[in-house]
Amino acid sequence: MPRLARCPLPAPSTVAWLFVALLTVSAPAVAQxxxxxxxxAQQNHLKAYGLTFAALKTGSKAExxxxxxxxxxxxxxxxxxxxxxxxxxxxxxPIDDGAVAQVRREIAAGNMxxxxxxxxxxxxxxxxxxxxxxxxxxxxxxxxxxxxxxQIWDDEVLKTDIAKFDWIHLFHEDFTGQLxxxxxxxxxxxWFIEERDRDLGTAQRNGYANIPALKKAVAERLHNFVQRGxxxxxxxNATESLELAMASQNxxxxxxxxxxxxxxxxxxxKMDWTQTFAFQNAHLxxxxxxxxxxxIDGHQVNVPARRQPLGQFTLFxxxxxxxxxxxxxxxxxxxxxxxxxxxxxxxxxxxxxxxVTVLANEEGTPxxxxxxxxxxxxxxxxxxxxxxxxxxxxxxxxxxxxxxHANSPGYRLILNNVxxxxxxxxxxxx
Amino acid sequence: MTVRAARLLRRLSCAICWLTLSxxxxxxxxxxxxxxxxxxxxxxxRYREAVAAWRSVIASGATAQGILGxxxxxxxxxxxxxxxxxxxxxxxxxxxxxxxxGAQLRLLRSMGRExxxxxxxxxxxxxxxxxxxxxxxxxSQLLQEGHTAAADxxxxxxxxxxxxxxxxxxxxxxxxxxxxxWGQAAIAWREAMAAELYIESAAIYSLMPAPVAARDSVRGVxxxxxxxxxxxxxxxALELGWGAPRNAWRVxxxxxxxxxxxxxxxxxxxxxxxxxxxLVARDAFVAMHKQRPNASIALRAAQASIxxxxxxxxxxxxxxxxxxxxxxxxxxxxxxxxxxxxxxxGRGAEAEALxxxxxxxxxxxxxxxxxxxxxxxxxxxxxxRARAALAGANGDDEDEVTAWLAxxxxxxxxxxxxxxxPVEITAEAVTVMTFLGRTQADSSRTAGRAFLALxxxxxxxxxxxxxxxxxxxxxAAPFLLALAARVHVARHQDPAAIxxxxxxxxxxxxxxxxxxSDLEWARALIRAKNNSGAIERLEHLLLxxxxxxxxxxxxxxxxxxxxxxxxx
Numbered sequence: 001m002p003r004l005a006r007c008p009l010p011a012p013s014t015v016a017w018l019f020v021a022l023l024t025v026s027a028p029a030v031a032q033x034x035x036x037x038x039x040x041a042q043q044n045h046l047k048a049y050g051l052t053f054a055a056l057k058t059g060s061k062a063e064x065x066x067x068x069x070x071x072x073x074x075x076x077x078x079x080x081x082x083x084x085x086x087x088x089x090x091x092x093x094p095i096d097d098g099a100v101a102q103v104r105r106e107i108a109a110g111n112m113x114x115x116x117x118x119x120x121x122x123x124x125x126x127x128x129x130x131x132x133x134x135x136x137x138x139x140x141x142x143x144x145x146x147x148x149x150x151q152i153w154d155d156e157v158l159k160t161d162i163a164k165f166d167w168i169h170l171f172h173e174d175f176t177g178q179l180x181x182x183x184x185x186x187x188x189x190x191w192f193i194e195e196r197d198r199d200l201g202t203a204q205r206n207g208y209a210n211i212p213a214l215k216k217a218v219a220e221r222l223h224n225f226v227q228r229g230x231x232x233x234x235x236x237n238a239t240e241s242l243e244l245a246m247a248s249q250n251x252x253x254x255x256x257x258x259x260x261x262x263x264x265x266x267x268x269x270k271m272d273w274t275q276t277f278a279f280q281n282a283h284l285x286x287x288x289x290x291x292x293x294x295x296i297d298g299h300q301v302n303v304p305a306r307r308q309p310l311g312q313f314t315l316f317x318x319x320x321x322x323x324x325x326x327x328x329x330x331x332x333x334x335x336x337x338x339x340x341x342x343x344x345x346x347x348x349x350x351x352x353x354x355x356v357t358v359l360a361n362e363e364g365t366p367x368x369x370x371x372x373x374x375x376x377x378x379x380x381x382x383x384x385x386x387x388x389x390x391x392x393x394x395x396x397x398x399x400x401x402x403x404x405h406a407n408s409p410g411y412r413l414i415l416n417n418v419x420x421x422x423x424x425x426x427x428x429x430x
Numbered sequence: 431m432t433v434r435a436a437r438l439l440r441r442l443s444c445a446i447c448w449l450t451l452s453x454x455x456x457x458x459x460x461x462x463x464x465x466x467x468x469x470x471x472x473x474x475x476r477y478r479e480a481v482a483a484w485r486s487v488i489a490s491g492a493t494a495q496g497i498l499g500x501x502x503x504x505x506x507x508x509x510x511x512x513x514x515x516x517x518x519x520x521x522x523x524x525x526x527x528x529x530x531x532g533a534q535l536r537l538l539r540s541m542g543r544e545x546x547x548x549x550x551x552x553x554x555x556x557x558x559x560x561x562x563x564x565x566x567x568x569x570s571q572l573l574q575e576g577h578t579a580a581a582d583x584x585x586x587x588x589x590x591x592x593x594x595x596x597x598x599x600x601x602x603x604x605x606x607x608x609x610x611x612w613g614q615a616a617i618a619w620r621e622a623m624a625a626e627l628y629i630e631s632a633a634i635y636s637l638m639p640a641p642v643a644a645r646d647s648v649r650g651v652x653x654x655x656x657x658x659x660x661x662x663x664x665x666x667a668l669e670l671g672w673g674a675p676r677n678a679w680r681v682x683x684x685x686x687x688x689x690x691x692x693x694x695x696x697x698x699x700x701x702x703x704x705x706x707x708x709l710v711a712r713d714a715f716v717a718m719h720k721q722r723p724n725a726s727i728a729l730r731a732a733q734a735s736i737x738x739x740x741x742x743x744x745x746x747x748x749x750x751x752x753x754x755x756x757x758x759x760x761x762x763x764x765x766x767x768x769x770x771x772x773x774x775x776g777r778g779a780e781a782e783a784l785x786x787x788x789x790x791x792x793x794x795x796x797x798x799x800x801x802x803x804x805x806x807x808x809x810x811x812x813x814x815r816a817r818a819a820l821a822g823a824n825g826d827d828e829d830e831v832t833a834w835l836a837x838x839x840x841x842x843x844x845x846x847x848x849x850x851x852p853v854e855i856t857a858e859a860v861t862v863m864t865f866l867g868r869t870q871a872d873s874s875r876t877a878g879r880a881f882l883a884l885x886x887x888x889x890x891x892x893x894x895x896x897x898x899x900x901x902x903x904x905x906a907a908p909f910l911l912a913l914a915a916r917v918h919v920a921r922h923q924d925p926a927a928i929x930x931x932x933x934x935x936x937x938x939x940x941x942x943x944x945x946x947s948d949l950e951w952a953r954a955l956i957r958a959k960n961n962s963g964a965i966e967r968l969e970h971l972l973l974x975x976x977x978x979x980x981x982x983x984x985x986x987x988x989x990x991x992x993x994x995x996x997x998x
Contacts, residue, residue, distance in 0.1 A: 087972050089985050143993075301579070304586040309579045341579075392578075392610050398643045403989060 033100050034077050034085070035093040038070035039333050044406040047088040048073065049415040050145035055081055056120035056422055057148075064328065064423065065103070066320040067112040071331025071416075074100065074114075088146070089406070113320035115328065121231075121421040122164060123149040126157065126222075127171035128198065135399040137235060137387045138169045141414045144402040154202045157218050162225050166421040172236035172343060172386060174293075175219045175245035177212030178258045180237055180343055181291045181302075187257075212254040219245035223275065227376030232277075233417045237343035239382040240296045243279045247271040255288030263288070273353075277375045278382060282351040297384075298367025299345035310339040310391055313369040315360045315413075328420050329372055329381060330359050334409035339369065341393060342386030347371055360413075370413060381417050388413070461490045468499055477503050485516070493520045494529040501533050510541055526557050532567045539571055551584075555591065562588065562597035569601040578608040599625060600632060607636040613647035615640075620651055623660045630660050634667045645672060653681070659689035666698060675707035683717060692721055699730075708738030716747070725754040732767050741774035761791060769802040776809030782819060801831045811886040813838055837862060838885075840878030842871055858885065861913065869906035876902055877910070884917075893917040897930070908934045908941035915950065924954040935970075945971055945978040952987065965991050 036048050055062050055075045063074040075081055077094055085092045095103075107114055127136055129151070142149050149169075152162065162168065174180040179196060186192040196211070203214035223246050226232050234242060244253060251270040256262050263286060264270060273280040285292045291302035300306035315335050318326040339345070339362065346367035352358070353373070359381075360370035372381045386393045388410020389400045405411065468483035480503045488496030497513065497520055504512045514537065520530050531554045538547035547568075554564040565588035572581035582605055588598055603618030619633040640648050645668075652665040662681050669678035682698055685691035699714035715731035718724070728751035732744040744767065752764050765788055772781035781803045785791070791799065800819055807816035813835065820831055833848020846866050852859040862881060869877075880895030896914035900907040911930045918927035931947035931954075938944060952967035968988040972981060 083973060086976060087969055087985075087988070089972075089981070304583050307579045307583055309577050398641070403986060 032077055032097055033095050034075045034081060035095050035099075035103070036073040036075065036085075037091060037093060038072045038331065040070075041091055042070070042333070042407070043091045044089045045333065045412055046141065046145050046402060046406055046408065046415060048090045049412075049419060050147050051075070051081060051085055051088065051090050051092075052117065052419060053120055053145070053147045054084055056117055059119075062117040062422075064115045064117055064331075064419065065107060065112065066115060066324060066327045066331060067110070067317075068103065068107055068114075070333035071328075073117075074103075111317075111320055113324055113327070115324055115423045117419060117422040119422060120148075121166035121418070123147065123418065124152045124162065124165040124168045125149050125171065126152050126168060126173065128153055128195070130194075130198075135387070136171050137400075137411070138233070138414055139171075140387075140400060140402055141411050142418065145415060145418075147415075147418060154199075154206070154214060154218050157221050158206055162221065163228060163230065165225075165230065167231045167233065167418065168222070168225060169417075170222070170232070170234040170238035170242065173215070173238050173241065174343075175215045175238065175241040176248070176254055176258075176293060177210065177215040177245075178254050178293070179211070181255070181288075181293070183255075183257045210254075210259040212252075212259045216245050216249060220249065223277075226277065226378035226380055229377035231378060231417075231421045232380040233383070233414075234380070235342065235383045235414075236386045237293075239278075239347070239384065240293055240344040243276045243296070244271075244282075244284070244293055246275045246277075247273050247279075249275065253284055257288060276353070277373060277380045278347070278353060278356050278371060279351045280353050282348075293344075296348055296351055297344040297346060298348050298365065299341065299384075301341045301345055302343065308365075310341060310345075311362045311365065312336050312338050313360045313362045315370070316358065324423075325379070325420070326357050326359060326372060328423065329370075329413070329416050331416050332409050332412050333407070337388070337409050337413075338391065340385040340388050340391040340410065342384060344384055346384040347382065381420075383413060383417075461487070461492055464490050465492060465495060468496075472499065472503055475506075477507050481507075488516060488520070493524060494527055497530055497533055501537060505540075510537055513537055528558075528561075528563045531557075531564065535564075535567055536571065555587075560592065562592060565592075566598055566601065569598065569605070573601060573604050573608060576608070578605060581605050582609070600629060603633070604636050607639075610644075612637070612640040612644035613651060616648040616651035619664070620654070620661065623658065623664070627660075630664050630667075633664045634671070637664075637668055638671050640668075642672075649677075657681075657684070659685060662689070663694055666694075667701075670698070670701055670705065670707075675702050675705060675710040678702075679710045679713055683713070687721070692718055699734075703734060708734045709740060712738060712740070712743070719747070719750070723750070723754070725751045725759070728754075729763055729767065732771070736767065736770050736774060739774075741771035744771040757790070761788065765791070766795075766799070766802075769799050769806075773802040773806040773809065776806055776811075778803060778807035778810050778812055778815055778819070781806040801829075804831050804835075808834060808838070809885060811882070813882070837866075838878045838882040840873050840875035842866060842869065842873055842877070865906055865909060865913075868909050869903045871903050871905070874899055874902055877906075880910075889917050889921050893921075893926075908938035908943040908947075911938075912943040912947060915947070919950070919954070924957060928954055939974070945975040945980050948974070949980050949984055949987075952984075956987075956991070961991050961995060965995070 036042070036051060038045060038048060042048055052062050052073045052075065055078075058078075058080070060076050060078065065072045065074060082092065084090075104114065106112070123142070125136070125139055125142070127139060150165070152160075152168075156162070172180075177199075179192070179199070182192055199211045199214065203209070203211055206214060206217070208214040208217060219242055222232060222242065248267070248271055250272065251267050252259070252261060252264045253267045254263065263284070265286075267284050267286075271282075271284070279296055282294045282296045284294050292300050292306070299308045299310075313336070315330040315332055315337070316326070317335070318330065320327040337360075346362070346365075346369050348367050349358070349361075350366065352368065352371065356371050356373045358368040358370075359372055361368040369385070370381075370383050373379065387400055389402075389405045389408050402408070402411065464483065464487050468480055468487050471480035471483050481500065484496045484499035484503060487499060497517055500513050500516060501510075504510055513533070517530065517534055517537070521527070521534065524530060531550070534550050535547055535554070538544075538550055551564055551568045555561075558564065565584055569581045569584040569588070572578075572584060581601070585598060585602055585605060599618060599622035603615055603622050606612075606615035606618055616637060619637065622629055623633060637648055648668070649665065652661050652668075657665075662685055666678040666682040669675065669681065678698065679702075682694060685694055695714045695718050699711045699718070702708075702711035702714060712731050712734035715727050715734060719727045719731060728747045732747040732751065735741065735744040735747065748764050748768050748771065752760055755764065765784070768784060769781055772784065785796070785799050785803055804816040804819040807813070807819055816831075817835060820835070830848045830852055833845045836844035837849070845862075849859065849863055849866060852863070865877070876895055877899040880892050880899050883889075883892035883895055893914045896910045896917065900910040900914070903910065911934050915927040915930040918924070918930070928951055931951040934941060934943050934947040935951070948967050948971035952964040952971070955961075955964035955967060965988060968984050968991070971978070971984045972988065975981070
């Protein structure tokens with residue numbers, strides 16, 4: 001130890017030197033845990049989720065301190081995690097057992113709870129093999145945070161066992177098979193033609209007559225995935241269109257441009273809402289010339305005469321001890337978050353099924369932003385809008401660079417959902 | 431009717447007519463007086479009295495003026511809602527009055543009564559079904575407050591109702607910009623500029639926030655031929671604001687006399703000077719000088735040229751100015767610039783001759799000019815001639831030129847006082863100040879030789895001497911090695927630089943240059959397509975120097991490398 005040898009201390013005895021040396025060597029081992037603060041002390045909130053995921057991936061357990069410092073994580077102190085944190089710029093606070101005990105006392109005394117995270121969830125993202133001209137917020141978030149996932153698309157959903165995944169996220173797909181009605185404005189765009197031809201090919205390969213039929217079959221498989229215990233997370237138009245596809249298994253709700261036949265004029269009355277997770281009694285948009293699917297979306301961004309301005313939404317504060325699931329989903333260092341558009345931006349409260357938990361809404365408006373519920377043995381979460389850091393998100397806009405939004409409260413909501421299945425084994429009270 | 435009766439009737443008609451006319455004149459005069467009084471009270475902040483006065487204006491028949499006055503005064507009093515009753519009465523009498531309708535919309539919105547504002551807007555557009563004003567007013571207000579989606583809806587309604595968007599081009603342009611549709615916004619502004627005058631500032635303000643990725647589309651639209659003068663000026667201002675002054679000048683230089691080019695160039699040159707874009711400013715001044723030869727413009731052009739490091743181009747400009755000026759102005763304005771230019775060019779002999787032939791230069795000025803001559807010799811590598819030029823000019827130890835000469839001699843102790851506060855904070859001065867601060871040594875001929883080689887532009891000699899000096903001066907070794915590495919990089923000799931960075935990181939890990947060395951080493955490896963090596967260096971930096979200010983940059987570059995590696 002050359003540094004000690006040069007230290008200008010009075011010459012100590014050999015025993016004393018050994019004692020000093022022992023203290024020096026053992027100093028880093030004093031901390032047995034790493035607290036990952038998720039309040040404003042955190043430099044990189046999004047990568048903090050990646051760090052926790054990495055800890056779970058190694059087989060290590062973690063704890064999620066709900067409502068404690070913005071929903072902090074407690075990890076076992078390991079050199080590999082410290083290294084990853086330093087490389088990723090994630091703020092960590094090494095603490096010992098005594099400090100952890102103090103934190104636990106604080107948690108016990110307030111509206112907080114500690115949830116054990118047991119294993120890294122197996123994640124799949126339902127997105128096309130070749131990305132369209134705009135991006136997907138969940139893919140961006142997972143890539144940035146360094147969370148592994150498997151990409152699946154229609155063939156995988158229809159032909160493989162998707163039950164092997166704990167969590168499936170749905171890309172902003174239109175499960176009614178109408179390609180988000182982009183036909184109205186982009187029918188000659190090369191990317192649109194490519195997308196349409198790709199889906200037609202998949203339909204023919206799997207024995208379906210057209211894209212709406214293919215997508216309904218995919219929707220049914222996703223429905224079954226949740227019913228049998230899977231976790232489903234959807235954003236943007238995937239939320240609304242999945243529900244419509246599940247409710248319309250026996251009725252034609254697609255415009256003539258997508259399947260060659262007009263919509264069933266009585267489609268509204270023939271919808272089977274018992275098959276849906278979140279919505280009921282919604283009214284379909286009967287005009288194929290209007291760029292909306294139904295009245296589920298409160299903002300109707302693509303229908304100028306109906307479009308509502310963006311405001312900000314507020315996350316509900318749940319009881320961590322009695323509602324741990326809802327609490328997990330809203331952990332954040334901000335309660336009020338600026339809203340952002342998507343093909344489906346929000347969910348009209350008038351069409352929500354009883355029992356749906358509203359996680360966030362905009363005060364004074366008739367819509368909710370973020371909802372969750374159970375179905376069969378599984379559960380689902382819907383978040384309206386497309387990209388929390390790109391409020392308008394126009395087609396052709398450059399992709400969001402998350403390195404510039406490392407503390408994004410909106411993206412945290414997405415990542416809360418990724419870690420939520422890790423707490424699967426804990427008895428959930430909701 | 432008798433003749434008499436007819437005459438009487440004619441007289442009576444004339445009298446009534448006269449009475450009416452004189453009454454109207456008197457009424458207008460009284461109205462003006464009432465208006466002036468209300469305005470005076472308002473300007474004097476006597477708002478309570480102004481309210482009564484504006485009511486009198488309304489009563490006199492100038493309804494719109496009175497209501498607008500009440501709107502201003504009640505806004506000052508924080509009682510906007512008090513305007514609504516008189517406004518409602520006025521609207522009942524003049525339902526199609528644009529000023530009153532506009533005031534109603536403005537008031538309701540300022541009070542947050544959005545649904546009532548919406549209703550007021552609907553009534554207005556129903557009353558004036560072919561008028562653009564309601565759409566114009568409402569959309570403008572919504573855009574100013576950032577309600578882009580709502581503004582879009584209003585403009586869509588205008589298109590449907592009016593059949594065109596004529597009269598709303600500015601709002602449409604602003605809307606598209608607010609929605610981030612930059613290319614389309616530029617198209618709308620281009621059309622608006624073709625239709626209306628004096629909207630360049632609005633276009634510049636609207637398009638300036640376009641992100642880097644979208645700027646080319648804006649450029650493409652605005653540069654579409656034939657380019658009008660307003661479009662050229664708009665694109666020029668945008669380019670300057672976007673940090674591309676050279677592009678700006680490329681556009682503006684095509685303005686002609688008919689486009690009032692001189693004024694535009696003058697404005698641009700001053701903006702470019704403020705932005706430190708010296709050479710572009712110089713080009714603009716030169717263009718002005720060509721159009722209207724003027725000594726002061728030539729001098730500004732020369733000054734900008736010297737500041738921008740192009741001293742050679744300054745000399746003909748100064749010669750041109752010299753021809754137009756009197757001896758006194760030549761002595762006080764042209765000579766110092768000529769000497770600066772020659773000094774910068776290292777043309778010591780010419781500088782010396784110029785100073786020698788300049789008569790009537792006062793002693794103090796001659797002393798400071800002697801320093802410029804000395805600098806010219808130093809830059810030419812003629813240290814002895816520089817010393818001779820300074821003879822009689824360097825009176826004290828704190829003289830900067832003396833300090834530089836001492837440095838080149840390797841006399842660090844003598845160099846320190848003079849370089850403590852250099853007149854001009856150049857990159858060279860900062861480097862030398864840092865070096866003198868890092869070493870305790872009083873002399874080092876090798877270091878002096880190295881800095882002299884740098885000033886002469888002999889980079890090969892400089893890097894070799896800097897490395898040798900690092901061996902002689904251990905306390906400044908990492909600094910000198912890092913400097914040598916920078917010289918190697920400038921000569922495109924990355925492998926030689928890597929050897930030095932490795933030495934710094936290995937042997938001087940606690941030095942301030944260590945983190946920088948890691949980062950530069952990684953960048954050299956990226957240039958050599960050795961991404962895995964670069965990742966290793968960046969990780970080393972992030973893990974070893976967690977407090978370094980370079981961390982965000984290193985993390986960003988690591989992220990980019992990893993993404994690239996994952997994609998391959």
